[in-house]
Amino acid sequence: MTVTAEPTIAETADPAGVRGLLFVRDRGIFVLWAALLIGFGLWASPYFASLDNALLIANAAALTAIFAAGIAVGIICGALDLSIPGTAAMAGCVCGALMTHGVPVGLGIVAGLAVGVLVGVLNGLIALRGFNPIIVTIGSLSVLSGLAAALAGGYTIPGLTGLMFLGTDRFAGIPAPVWVVAALFVAGTVFLTRTRDGIRLMAVGGNAEAVRRAGIHADRYKVLGFVVSGFCAALGGLVTAALVTEANPAANPGIIFNALTAVALAGVSLAGGRGSLPRVLVGALILGTIANGLTIKGIQPYWATAVTGVLLLASLGLEKWVSTTVSRRLVVAAQDDKKVTR
Amino acid sequence: MTESVLELRGIDMHYGYVRALDAIDVTVGHGEVVGLLGDNGAGKSTLLKVMSGAHQPTSGTILVHGEPTTFASPSDSTAAGVQMVYQDLALVEAQDIATNLNLGREILRKGPLGWLGFVDHKAQRKRAADELDRLGVRTAPVTRPVEMLSGGQRQVVALARAATRVTGERNGVLLLDEPTAALGYEQTRQVRALIRRMAEQGVACVLVTHDLPLAAAVCDRIVVLNRGRKVADVAAAETDNDQLVGWITGARESMFC
Ligand SMILES: Nc1ncnc2c1ncn2[C@@H]1O[C@H](COP(=O)(O)OP(=O)(O)O)[C@@H](O)[C@H]1O
Ligand SMILES: [Mg+2]
Numbered sequence: 269m270t271v272t273a274e275p276t277i278a279e280t281a282d283p284a285g286v287r288g289l290l291f292v293r294d295r296g297i298f299v300l301w302a303a304l305l306i307g308f309g310l311w312a313s314p315y316f317a318s319l320d321n322a323l324l325i326a327n328a329a330a331l332t333a334i335f336a337a338g339i340a341v342g343i344i345c346g347a348l349d350l351s352i353p354g355t356a357a358m359a360g361c362v363c364g365a366l367m368t369h370g371v372p373v374g375l376g377i378v379a380g381l382a383v384g385v386l387v388g389v390l391n392g393l394i395a396l397r398g399f400n401p402i403i404v405t406i407g408s409l410s411v412l413s414g415l416a417a418a419l420a421g422g423y424t425i426p427g428l429t430g431l432m433f434l435g436t437d438r439f440a441g442i443p444a445p446v447w448v449v450a451a452l453f454v455a456g457t458v459f460l461t462r463t464r465d466g467i468r469l470m471a472v473g474g475n476a477e478a479v480r481r482a483g484i485h486a487d488r489y490k491v492l493g494f495v496v497s498g499f500c501a502a503l504g505g506l507v508t509a510a511l512v513t514e515a516n517p518a519a520n521p522g523i524i525f526n527a528l529t530a531v532a533l534a535g536v537s538l539a540g541g542r543g544s545l546p547r548v549l550v551g552a553l554i555l556g557t558i559a560n561g562l563t564i565k566g567i568q569p570y571w572a573t574a575v576t577g578v579l580l581l582a583s584l585g586l587e588k589w590v591s592t593t594v595s596r597r598l599v600v601a602a603q604d605d606k607k608v609t610r
Numbered sequence: 611m612t613e614s615v616l617e618l619r620g621i622d623m624h625y626g627y628v629r630a631l632d633a634i635d636v637t638v639g640h641g642e643v644v645g646l647l648g649d650n651g652a653g654k655s656t657l658l659k660v661m662s663g664a665h666q667p668t669s670g671t672i673l674v675h676g677e678p679t680t681f682a683s684p685s686d687s688t689a690a691g692v693q694m695v696y697q698d699l700a701l702v703e704a705q706d707i708a709t710n711l712n713l714g715r716e717i718l719r720k721g722p723l724g725w726l727g728f729v730d731h732k733a734q735r736k737r738a739a740d741e742l743d744r745l746g747v748r749t750a751p752v753t754r755p756v757e758m759l760s761g762g763q764r765q766v767v768a769l770a771r772a773a774t775r776v777t778g779e780r781n782g783v784l785l786l787d788e789p790t791a792a793l794g795y796e797q798t799r800q801v802r803a804l805i806r807r808m809a810e811q812g813v814a815c816v817l818v819t820h821d822l823p824l825a826a827a828v829c830d831r832i833v834v835l836n837r838g839r840k841v842a843d844v845a846a847a848e849t850d851n852d853q854l855v856g857w858i859t860g861a862r863e864s865m866f867c
Binding site for chain 2: 462463464465467468470471474475478479481482483484541542594595598
């Protein structure tokens with residue numbers, strides 16, 4: 269009945285080797301990007317390492333980054349949202365159509381973003397009925413492309429010069445899309461890591477059942493994941509329209525592949541529950557950096573695609589190796605501790 | 611035993627024609643550890659599911675702190691202070707210990723940031739560390755992700771999490787179905803010590819196990835089921851291994867006939 273010799277184990281710090289490995293896993297992408305910048309800076313000197321070129325890279329990566337944020341939040345929350353290109357096209361067309369009918373720009377933008385939120389709510393509510401989110405969002409992708417084409421009458425909606433402040437304009441010398449990305453990622457990161465709803469959203473992606481057992485309405489957070497991803501898609505659609513001052517009703521599925529590459533480079537697990545927006549941003553910047561550096565050296569763009577693919581596969585391998593090594597070392601460390609305390 | 615925290619009277623449970631529980635009476639006192647033993651199919655898991663509100667009994671009464679209650683769902687029983695501890699379903703792997711312990715009862719920052727839903731991470735870490743210290747089971751920094759914990763450490767965190775949820779104004783009951791089935795010797799010792807420490811702090815516990823030495827070491831009282839009937843209900847100190855095995859296998863006559 270009485271418990272003899274209570275097994276208290278001292279709190280242990282992580283061994284140094286493990287800390288190093290975790291650094292590689294969590295911060296490795298920043299190191300990779302720094303290495304790429306230094307490498308291209310030397311190799312493509314003097315054109316690569318200039319402020320103008322940095323802004324060029326940031327601007328080129330901006331759209332990928334916005335869509336990648338949407339994809340990432342969806343995956344973190346447990347669902348790959350494939351409707352993003354459709355939502356983007358629809359948001360651009362709704363905003364464009366309203367503007368050509370004399371509605372103020374601000375209202376058009378709000379309406380476009382509202383489209384994203386609405387699509388997110390619908391996707392979420394349908395997926396909650398137990399349907400596979402991938403199929404559901406492929407369905408909404410088709411519906412949205414059809415609707416966007418119907419709304420635009422089959423043609424692009426031109427002359428949206430009112431949107432230029434989101435596209436080609438610069439503020440303090442920095443292109444508007446870069447500002448948009450900065451605002452989106454700061455807000456998104458603060459939301460996911462510092463607020464109750466953001467933390468719960470990540471937890472739902474990791475283990476919805478555990479969240480439910482904690483007395484939380486897990487379903488609401490699943491819908492919220494789709495809403496955030498729809499919002500990012502709509503924002504991306506509006507910036508796309510702003511860059512070319514016209515709204516194209518044709519959904520571009522290529523958006524998904526670029527964004528997904530950035531997300532995967534950032535180590536966002538497709539299983540859900542983990543990932544960080546700053547890393548996703550760097551993932552998008554890495555894609556932009558490689559394309560830009562190789563272009564400066566006059567190398568064909570398809571090599572950029574191939575290099576990106578190799579990096580992606582290598583990062584997968586590295587992550588796998590780090591995870592297994594860390595868990596092996598921690599088990600060994602725990603056993604050593606016990607030997608000492610006995 | 612001063613007061614009963616959870617009391618079941620005349621619980622019947624039928625699955626179609628299968629009579630899984632037959633007129634079961636069980637009383638769990640404040641801070642009491644009750645072992646539930648029985649062969650496979652004896653009805654142990656079914657009884658826990660009735661206690662946790664996952665199943666509704668065909669007939670019978672459930673009383674919490676002496677008040678008749680019905681559990682329509684697990685959230686009803688949780689609200690009443692009776693909580694099932696799920697080993698594999700309870701934790702979010704990618705999040706750290708502190709976040710897991712605080713999920714669903716987050717501490718918000720003071721002032722405008724709190725209104726916006728900002729979490730006070732520092733206060734949450736402190737509360738998590740305090741709670742684990744109180745149970746004497748702080749084996750890893752509370753900032754460590756659960757996925758980096760060993761099986762025993764996870765079990766401890768899952769137990770601590772459940773314990774913090776049933777210690778409101780009045781202490782409640784934890785329901786554990788084979789908590790040590792997947793654990794090694796050392797880890798089983800940790801869990802055993804934790805159950806005793808929770809009991810000292812007034813958290814009662816119903817423990818289903820096949821491990822007779824564990825039951826003898828940790829339980830105040832032992833209830834044996836045999837094919838849906840209660841055949842024994844004795845203080846752990848007043849019985850021994852042979853008697854228990856006899857009741858479990860049906861070789862020994864029931865105490866109640
Ligand atoms: N969901 C169910 N449907 C039908 N019969 C069940 C169900 N769950 C358990 N039973 C039956 O009820 C009896 C008790 O089962 P259970 O409570 O799981 O026993 P134990 O946990 O003691 O092994 C067994 O005969 C089992 O076959
Ligand atoms: Mg069972």
